[in-house]
Amino acid sequence: MESTPKVIDSNILNRKSHFSFSQKPVEEEHLLLVFEAARLAPSSYNAQPWRYVYVEKNDEDYLRLLSLLAEANKVWASSAPILILSFAQVFDVKNNRANRFAFHDLGLSTSNLMAQATSLGLATHPMGGYDVERAKEVFRIPEGFEPGAMIAMGYPGDPTTLPEDLQKRNFAPRMRKDHSEIVFKGGWEKK
Numbered sequence: 001m002e003s004t005p006k007v008i009d010s011n012i013l014n015r016k017s018h019f020s021f022s023q024k025p026v027e028e029e030h031l032l033l034v035f036e037a038a039r040l041a042p043s044s045y046n047a048q049p050w051r052y053v054y055v056e057k058n059d060e061d062y063l064r065l066l067s068l069l070a071e072a073n074k075v076w077a078s079s080a081p082i083l084i085l086s087f088a089q090v091f092d093v094k095n096n097r098a099n100r101f102a103f104h105d106l107g108l109s110t111s112n113l114m115a116q117a118t119s120l121g122l123a124t125h126p127m128g129g130y131d132v133e134r135a136k137e138v139f140r141i142p143e144g145f146e147p148g149a150m151i152a153m154g155y156p157g158d159p160t161t162l163p164e165d166l167q168k169r170n171f172a173p174r175m176r177k178d179h180s181e182i183v184f185k186g187g188w189e190k191k
């Protein structure tokens, strides 16, 4: 396959993991649109295994969510006006059935969420660097659910005010594997 195709959807192309956020609050209408996009994702058997808990900067629960983050994430994520924690229903207790695609489908949903956020001019940054076990305790997660990713969201801030190491990460060129490493026509063994 050739290198990057010439026309990529702008919300895919322009999404990046932001490290700085403006203090401008996110309008409720925009929040609704972002979660609506998440809701519209496809899922195996239409199980819709995704769930989202979110907090706003002024909520008392904001600090509870923030405190779960690894220190390296806390440094910059604490500027985000919204923190979201995602969950996947990996086991349906009522029907005694595991869903092998739960995290797959949560990822599809979160991808929709971030694309919609991008289209609204919002910045996002997904994070796996948080205390998953403590998240389970803090949020008394229903049986069958597992935490997914934490997502920082808000309007973009001024990255030039970030500490030097974070500026470096913020402005680093996008790094991706080559097509030849991830796409195989006809099978893994064929070149």
Ligand SMILES: Cc1cc2nc3c(=O)[nH]c(=O)nc-3n(C[C@H](O)[C@H](O)[C@H](O)COP(=O)(O)O)c2cc1C
Pocket (backbone or CB within 6 Å): 015, 016, 017, 018, 073, 125, 126, 127, 128, 129, 130, 149, 174
């Ligand atoms: C599930 C998941 C977990 C991630 N965890 C972290 C994290 O803990 N801290 C962080 O700074 N970035 C985290 N990232 C962001 C990735 O580092 C980032 O997506 C990747 O480097 C590609 O950069 P881009 O999102 O700007 O395109 C995570 C991304 C995903 C999807």
